[in-house]
Amino acid sequence: MLRIDCPFCGLRDETEFTYGGDASRTRPPLDETRAEVWNDYVYQRPNPKGLHSEYWFHQHGCRSWLKITRDMVSHEITAVAYAKDTGE
Amino acid sequence: MSTDRQKLRIGGGLVDRGKPVTFRFDGRVLKGFAGDTLASALLANGRHLVGRSFKYHRPRGIFAAGVEEPNALVELGAEDRLTPNVQATAQELYEGLQAKSQNRWPSLRFDLMAVNNLFSRFLTAGFYYKTFMWPAGAWEFYEKFIRRAAGMGKGTHLPDPDTYEHVHDHADIAVVGSGPAGLSAALTAAEAGKDVLLIEQDFELGGTLLYEAGEIAGQANADWRRQTIARINGEPKIRVLTRTTAFGYYENNILGCVERVQDHVLTPDPHVPRQRLRHVRAEKVILATGAFERPFVFGNNDLPGILLSSAAEAYVNRYAVLPGEKMVLYTNQESGYRVAASLLERGIRLAAIIDARSPVPTRHHHFAREAGIPLYPAHEVAEAKGGLHLKGLVIRKIGDGLEPRDIRLDCDTLIQSAGWAPVLHLQSQRGIKPVYHAALDSYLPGKCADGQHACAGAAAGYPTSEDAAVHGHKVARYLIGAAKTAPRLYAPKDAPPPSPAPVPLTRAKCFVDLQHDVTRSDIEQGVREGFRSPEHIKRYTTQGMAADQGKTGNINTLKILSQVQDKEQSGVGTTTFRPPYTPLTIGAVAGRSIAGELRPTRLSPFHDCHVRAGAEFITAGDWLRPWYYPGPGEDVTAAYIREAGEVRSGVGMVDVSTLxxxxxxxxxxxxxxxxxxxxxxxxxxxxxxxxxxxxxxxxxxxxxxxxxxxxxxxxxxxxxxxxxxxxxxxxxxxxxxxxxxxxxxxxxVSDEWGGVAIAGPRSRAVLGSSFPGVDVSTEAIPHMGVLEFDHEGLPVRICRLSFSGELAFEVYTRAGFAGNLWDLLTEGGKPHDLRLYGSEALGALRIEKGHVAGPELDGRTTADDLGLGGMQSTKKAYVGSVLKNREGLIRNDRRQLAGLKPVEGDTPLKAGMLLFEGDGITPKGHGIGHVTSVTYSPELKRHIALALLAEGRERVGTLIRAVDNGGATVIDVKVCSPHFIDPEGERLHA
Amino acid sequence: MARFSAFELFKKGLTGHKNWPAQWRDPEPKPAYDVVIIGGGGHGLATAYYLAKNHGITNVAVLEKGWLGGGNTGRNTTIVRSNYMIEGNTEFYEHSLKLWEGLSQELNYNVMFSQRGQYNTFHTPAQRDTARRRVNTLNLNGIEAELIDAKRMAAEVPGLDYSESARFPILGAIHQKRAGTARHDAVAWGYARGADGYGVDIIQNCEVTGFIREKGAITGVRTTRGEIGAGKVGMAVAGNSSHVAAMAGLTLPIETHVLQAFVSEPLKPIFDTVISFGAAHFYISQSDKGGLVMGGDIDGYNSYAQKGGLPTMEHVFAAGVSFLPYLSRLKILRQWGGVMDMTMDGSPIICKSPIDGFYINGGWCYGGFKATPASGWCFAHTIATDTPHEASAKFTLDRFSRGLVIDERGAGPTPNAH
Amino acid sequence: MLERKSPLGGHRILGKFGRKLKETGVTIEEVKDFSYIEIAFWDPESPSLRSKLSELLGIADWPGPAKMQRLKGGVLLRIAPDRIAYLGDSGPAEILEAAVAPSEGSVVALSHSRCYLRLGGAEVTNLLSRGLRLDLRDHAFPVGASALTEIHGLGVLLIRRDKAQYDLLFMRSTALNLWHWLNESAAQFGYEVL
The missing domain is CATH 3.30.70.1400 (Aminomethyltransferase beta-barrel domains)
Known part of the structure; x- marks a missing residue:
């Protein structure tokens, strides 16, 4: 079981969170019209066998979307931050 | 028939003679004492034969005295509390206990399935894979017999009457195991101010101290145990959980534990759960899990009467039971002699000691001589003899070039000790592989890199209780930060090199996995056939896959693999330990989130109103919604047709709070x-x-x-x-x-607001009478107009919008006032004959109007598919605006929302029918679409349907076919607009 | 290769089984092969087998980083069925089921394919409608399946909670008689023995660490046992597709997730069929050894760890006990996890990659085990002929950019929801 | 005045239940008349805004994350980075609603969407450990601590009022699920519904 150290709520079990998937991607600007750019954003996943940047939503807590760095093999979490603060 | 005589009961021990216990085994009434396990009580009564083996149905007795027991599995309890495959060696005895032997027919002593034993030479490793293939498809025929013969205990189809719960524990230090290492570790940590949780699977604290002879700090083990427990009980920082097994060790130092709260009583208190699944979150974990004794592999080593020496010591010293009357020890190391001495102390003299070592240390010769026990140095047991019980042994001198000369030894019990295997299951679950130590001929814990846990005592290889207690203390000091370096694992400087495990020459079966009947030759054969990895061998022979998961057999398998392949044992690899450490009750895992509590059931704030109105309910997502309000004699169909008609012709009210x-x-x-x-x-x-x-x-x-x-x-x-x-x-x-x-x-604010829709030609009138003084005219509240007001303290939000196609209003109030709104509207609706309708009628109305809902919004449809393409702005970008234009999503042949009318209006359609061209060709394949939603239209007085149909819009007016029952039902239907009623929206704007 | 038969078993039994040969050789890798298959699981071994058998390509190596069959082949719940609704899936899985039906004889290896039937329950009228569509689709594609009501189901499968007041009342089920289970390990072993018999080299403990490229095309692999040249390289490394593809410079529409499975203590026959529950993700069958084999949802977040966590186990058994209340008193013996490629639409990928000489087989989501024979069959066809097999023609990599997804659940580009 | 109806309705029956022990382990009391509002700020760190509201409410300081701040008639809680909640009498709720300008933040009244229980008794922490995954040991969750978390899969707002007293606020539509869980779990301790 993962435990995520929510920057607001503190250390909580994974059951309070909803997984939001890969966070290495950046949503293209709304006025981006090239389909291939959107296609990459929506479908392609680096899916590394190592450190993975990913979003988690603290559904049963402060409802913050968090950006987390986690090892996909050991599940060790090395960084947690508000997604809001880590954007471009 | 009952007997009070426990013929093999002796004096001493920890059983409570003041509390006699009556129990049944295979129908026989027997007696034991509180403090007994089922196994010790059976032995006390002279019952050694407990079950039959998995494949060959050979007689099997009691082999161990704890959770490593491979043989003594019984069915416990009866009827809805029938529990199969319970280890008699770990089951606390209680008044009224009922147990039955398993996997035998018709009886334990006479088992017809034992005929398998005669054919055993053909039933070796992997035999299934090589036969039962002909004729094709006949496997199911053979399988029936195989399945019946396999399996162990019987389950029941009756629901479990007991409850289970989850608990969440937090501690600074969790200590698993309460032997010498665990007790001293717990005490050390607590005295340093740490919150300690001490977890013990047994019903008594003490582990090996409960039976093992020895001394700690000059005190006898038993005395040290008593004093230490007293200190622990007086220490407020320690919480003790007995009858609690740490079954899994997960990331973030979380231990999954199961506490057997009421498995030692006949009739559980209904207010208290039978078992608890405890999630223990500890900063640091000390694994003081002890070690299992290893058996030897020799011919017929599965006979009842053959057991581990530690088990014999436990039966004698803890349970005051004599395992047999003429006992022989077979060993190759120190601890065997410790047991011999311990037994001697109790006046039990072994009939012989067979020591596989060469040479045997002088002190052991001295011991044997002084004790008057014949010692056979450098001998091996080749084969055991007996039928339902051990009768004797064939032993031989080990040595090169010796002509094997058999010596026959009569005995009824063999106790054996081939070495020790630290219990590393929990650590291994964390992905840390055990490491083979040649000097110890044993696997020791791997390195814990993160300093979150450590193995202590016998689990770290320490052989004596004193060493273990000292090590436990050191490990605790290290984990709480009082010592900088991790205490070492056991590494004796002058350890004698281990003698190789003897390979007996015998035609008899030499078992490695007692429960699954896997023999040494099965493993040899597997290797010959190319199965070399321990994982392959395990899967090919099923070694280690029985209910005991190979607790006493795995290491012997690895040894054999190393011998057969002539490989260093360290290079053989190991299999992976996985949770649970011991079998885990499914009910405990499920906890309270079962049946009606599997998922939340959301109730509308109008729920009581619907109940009062006699609604039938249906689930929608997590919600319970009124499905229909049956009139006298009405089923759902009759009711929804009436309800929908009432909306069209008058006015109806439906709960929309679930939005x-x-x-x-x-x-x-x-x-x-x-x-x-x-x-x-x-x-x-x-x-x-x-x-x-x-x-x-x-x-x-x-x-x-x-x-x-x-x-x-x-x-x-x-x-x-x-x-x-x-x-x-x-x-x-x-x-x-x-x-x-x-x-x-x-x-x-889904739960903050409750609302209803008032729909139908008279809906405005209902609002008028319900909210006198509020202007609800078209001017005040036009189509899609919103009105907010307070009516005598009732906050109201109204929007004029429609799902039904009729003039309609959604009326919301704060959820706690839903009943007030309901009463107000029902009262105001009386003069206008306001009726109630449920979700089925709501569905009928929206289908008539061609509004899409769940069946059409199935995650595979575009706005254009649904006829809503025109809504999509071309002037702005929005989520999905680019990818919606991919080639596959704009093809002409995409399935579009269409209306369907069966040519015969009184023929109902069914959602899920497939659509085919009306060309008369036998329908085949995926068709050109499918029916999504169906209803009888009270307005049109006919059946209608919505469909997703290839080129649906272009097909309007054409005839196609709807197909059901795999082609047996074919209905001609006409494609039409999905807007069956009021396509221009005149009613909406009325 | 010794042919397996009851007679052979009898004969060898008389001599103490001393004469069974190895079921496959343990060769050193050759410098080069016509085809190298990365991945010695069921799919890779089946591919090699059909390359040899159907296409006469026998100069083939299967490279396995660990021991063969050690990945998902030996880590699943062994269910075989073909009740898929969406075009592309329907035909493919039926092709697979047909191959299963003759597999033991084909391989001369008893894979214990037991067609004990599978039920897929539904619990709401809306689910019944979807089930009807599925059954009609199957039937009209020539696949036997039946929509049965709760009454019949209750008669056929005792012990479920059939009460109408159940939180998720059982309204009925889709029943596919030809579905069932198979002995998972035996599938890998059977294909390995079969492929080996045709001369395919099965090389265990040989991990691919990189690709050899020439003018952009892939012409071989680097491995822990040296470089191996290849005319063509096919990848069938479920769970590691992204990892291996990344060495070739490809990013895939795949996330790796862990799916847990559980087995109970051995029991006398108590559950005679296969059931998947429609109200919560839970499926169960009983193995020939007597263990109940159970599974549920993936853990829900990307993972390469071949083990799962407690919360998912608790969800799985909450669902299990809700439907089969008698499970409650039974015990779990073992919990394990397999890592699965979850694609962005829940359907697999079998195609030629954008890189010359490199072929992809992956993204099996929950469907990998049952797909094994057809996956090997179709992948072999793709590699041998450079054209897709008609049964797998829709499993392309470009279906995402082209909007031709095969979304059985309608969950969209959210891999953990498929 | 209209009376706000509790989602527990007829399911809340007063009296003693569960195991008959010398001491009743747990008490459960529903708080019926309460205000619960949430205020989200555009700039939650704005000192002027804080001092304005602190002054209006008569509190010395703003509550920190996962802490409650007592004030006359209720408590103020920081429930998210940009959000506070007020729970208690209607007076301060009305002050807050009036005081926060749209340029400063948004106010949403949620009293009707929640069910509010006060739990007490010697075994109350033990009872909560059946569902709460939080560390409730005194140093980890002291009196005055609050948390948004879950029990039985349902979101709850938990406040530790006293050593053996907790407030629990949870959603209306699933209130009965939580209620059932609470009753079943409390039975082993013996409990009284007040």
Whole structure:
């Protein structure tokens, strides 16, 4: 079981969170019209066998979307931050 | 028939002679004492034969005295409390206990299935894979017999009457195991001010101290145990959990434990759960899990009467039971002699000692001589003899070039000790592989890199209770930070090199896995056939896959693999230990979230009103909704047709509280809506609502609903019932991750507001009478107009919008006042004959109107597919606006929303029928579409349906076929507009 | 290769089974092969087998980083069925089921394919409608399946909670008689023995660490046992597709997730069929050894760890006990996890990659085990002929950019929801 | 005045239940008349805004994350980075609603969407450990601590009022699920519904 150290709520079990998937991607600007750019954003996943940047939503807590760095093999979490603060 | 005589019971021990216990085994009434296990009580009564083996149905007795027991599995209890495969060696005895032997027919002593034993030479490793293949498809025939013969205990189809719960524990230090290492570790940590949780699977604390002879700090083990437990009981920082097994060790130092709260009573207290699954979150974990004794592999080593020497010591010293009357010890190391001495202390003289070592240390010769026990140095047991019980042994001198000369030894019991295997299951579950130590001929814990846990005592290889206690203390000091370096694992400087495990020459079966009947030759054969990895061998021979998961057999398998392949044992590898450490009750894992509590059941604030009105309910997502309100004698069909008709001709009221509702505020709210909906939102005035459609990023429709503008910067969004949670999460994702620059706040108000829709030609009149003084005229509340007011303390939000196609209003109030609103509307509706309708009629009305819902919004449809393409703005970008134009999503042959009318109007269609061209060719394949929603239209007095149909819009007016029952039912249908009634929306605007 | 038969077993039994030869050789890798298959699981071994058998390509190596069959082949719940609704899936899985039906004889290896039937329950009228569509689709594609009501189901499968007041009342089920289970390990072993018999080299403990490229095309692999040249390289490394593809410079529409499975203590026959529950993700069958084999949802977040966590186990058994209340008193012996490629639409990928000489087989989501024979069959066809097999023609990599997704659940580009 | 109806309705029956022990382990009391509002700020760190509201409410300081701040008639809680909640009498709720300008933040009244229980008794922490995954040991969750978390899969707002007293606020539509869980779990301790 993962435990995520929510920057607001503190250390909580994974059951309070909803997984939001890969966070290495950046949503293209709304006025981006090239389909291939959107296609990459929506479908392609680096899916590394190592450190993975990913979003988690603290559904049963402060409802913050968090950006987390986690090892996909050991599940060790090395960084947690508000997604809001880590954007471009 | 009952007997009070426990013929093998001796004096001493820890059983409570003041509390005699009566129990049954295979129908026989027997006696034991409190403090016994079922196994010790059976032995006390002279019953050694307990079960039959898995494959050959050979007689099996009691082999161990704890959870490593492979043989003594019984069915416990009866009827709905029948529990199969319970280890007699770990089951506490209680008054009224009923147990039965397993896997035998017709009886334990005479088992017809033992005929398998005769054919055993053909039933070796992997035999299934090589036969039973002919004729094709005949496997199921053979399989029936194989399945019946396999398996162990019987289950029941009756539901479990007991309850289970989960508990969450937090501690600074969790100590697993309460032997010498665990007790001293717990005490050390607690005295340093740490919160300690001490977890013990047994019903008594003490582990090996409960039976093992020895001394700690000059005190006898038993005395040290008593004193230490007294200190622990007086230490407020220690919480003790007995009858609790740490079955799993998960990431973040979480131990999964199961506490058997009421498995030692006949009739559980119904207010208390039978078992608890405890999630123990500890900063540091000490694994003081002890070690299992290893058996030897020799011929017929599965006979009842052959057991581990540690088990014999436990039966004698803890349970005061003599395992047999003429006992022989077979060993190759120190601890065997310790047991011999311990037994001697109790006046039990072994009949012989067979020591496989060469040479045997002088001190052991001395011991044997002084004790008057014949010692056979450098001898091996080749074969055991006996039928249902051990009768004797064939032993031989080990040595090169010796002509094997058999010596026959008579005995009824063999106790054996071939070495020790630290219990590393929990550590191994964390992905840390055990490491083979040649000097010890044993596996020791691997390195814990993160310093979160450590193995202590016998689990770290320490052979004596004193060493273990000292090590436990050191490990605790290290983990609490009082010592800098991790205490070492056991590494004796002058360890004698281990003598090789003898390979007996015998034609008899030499078992490695006693429960699964896997023999040494099975493993040899597997290796010959190319199965070399321990994982392969395990799967090919099934070694280690029985209920005991190979606790006493795995290491012997690895040894044999190393011998057979002539490989260093360290290079052989190991199999992976996985949770649970011992079998885990499924009910405990499920806890309380079962049956009606599997998922939450959401109730509308009008729920009581519906119950009073006699509604039948149906689930929609997590919600319970009124399905229909049956009149006398009405079923759902009759009721919904009536209800829908009443709406069309008069007025009806339906609960719409289940819709998701989101409060949206902020200066950028309009911009936000403009980005998430396909249509434009910048121009919506305050006091108006608009229908909106959301796409996913991939261009498929995600959800729809109306959003009302309540103020300059304030909106009220509704979503579908089932989509509510996902939409809210999606919107928060966009705001927090992608567009943090937008000043918009979202709050779910789904539970804050309850609402109903009043629909039908007389709906305005109902509102008029219900809210006298409120102007509900067309001018005051036009189509999609929003009105907010307070009516005698009742906050009301109304929007004129329609799902049914009729003139209709959604009326909301705060949820706690839902009953008041209901009463007000019912009262106001009386003069207008206001009727109630449920979700089935609501569905009928929306189908007539051609509104899409769940069956059409199936995650595979685009706005254009649903006939809503025109809503999509071409002037702005929005979520999904680019990918919706991919070639596959704009093809002409996509399935589009269409209406269907069976040519024979009284022929019902069914949702899920496939559609085919009306060309008379036998329907085959996926067809050109499928029926999504069906209803009888009270308005049109005929059956109608919605469909997703290839080129559906172009096909209007053509005849096609709807097919069901695999082609057996073919119905001619005419394609039409999905808007069956009022396509121009005149009623809506009335 | 010794042919397996009851007679052979009898004969060898008389001599103490001393004469069974190895079921496959343990060769050193050759410098080069016509085809190198990365991945010695069921799919890779089946591919090699059909390359040899159907296409006469026998100069083939299967490279396995650990021991063969050690990945998902030996880590699943062994269910075989073909009740898929969406075009592309329907035909493919039926092709697979047909191959299963003759597999033991084909391989001369008893894979214990037991067609004990599978039930897929539904619990709401809306689910019944979807089930009807599925059954009609199957039937009209020549696949036997039946929509049965709760009454019949209750008669056929005792012990479930059939009460109408159940939180998720059982309204009925889709029943596919030809579905069932198979002995998972035996599938890998059977294909390995079969492929080896045709001369395919099965090389265990040989991990691919990189690709050899010439003018953009892939012409071989680097491995822990040296470089191996290849005319063509096919990848069938479920769970590691992204990892291996990344060495070739490809990013895939795949996330790796862990799916847990559980087995109970051995029991006398108590559950005679296969059931998947429609109200919560839970499926169960009983193995020939007597263990109940059970599974549920993936853990829900990307993972390469071949083990799962407690919360998912608790969800799985909450669902299990809700439907089969008698499970409650029974015990779990073992919990394990397999890592699965979850694609963005829940359907697999079998195609030629954008890189010359490199072929992809992956993204099996929950469907990998049952797909094994057809996956090997179709992948072999793709590699041998450079054209897709008609049964797998829709499993392309470009279906995402083209909007031709095969979304059985309608969950969209959210891999953990498929 | 209309009376707000509790979602527990007829399911809340007063009296003693569960195991008959010398001491009743747990008490459960529903708080019926309460206000619960949430205020989200555009700039939650704005000192002027804080001092304005602190002054209006008569509190010395703003509550920190996962902490409650007592004030006359109720408590103020910081429940999210940009959000506070007020729970208690209607007076301060009305003050807050009136005081926060749209340029400063948004106010949403949620009293009707929640069910509010006060739990007490010697075994109350033990009872909560059946569902709460939080560390409730005194140093980890002291009196005055609050948390948004879950029990039985349902979101709850938890406040530790006293050593053996907790407030629990949870959603209306699933209130009965939580109620059932609470009753079943409390039975082993013996409990009284007040």
């Amino acid at each position: 998701g509702k989101i409060d949206i505020q902020g200066p950028d709210a309009a911009e936000f809506l403009n980005r998430v909906y396909v249509n434009g939102w910048k121009t919506l005035p305050v006091g108006k609502a608009r229908y909106g459609l959301m796409l996913r990023d991939d261009g498929m429709v995600m959800d729809d609903g109306t959003t009302w503008r309540l103020g300059e910067h304030h909106y009220f969004m509704t979503t579908t019932t089932t989509g509510a949670g996902a939409v809210m999460r999606h919107l928060e994702y966009l705001l927090q991750i992608d567009w943090p620059e937008l000043k918009v706040h979202l709050t779910s």
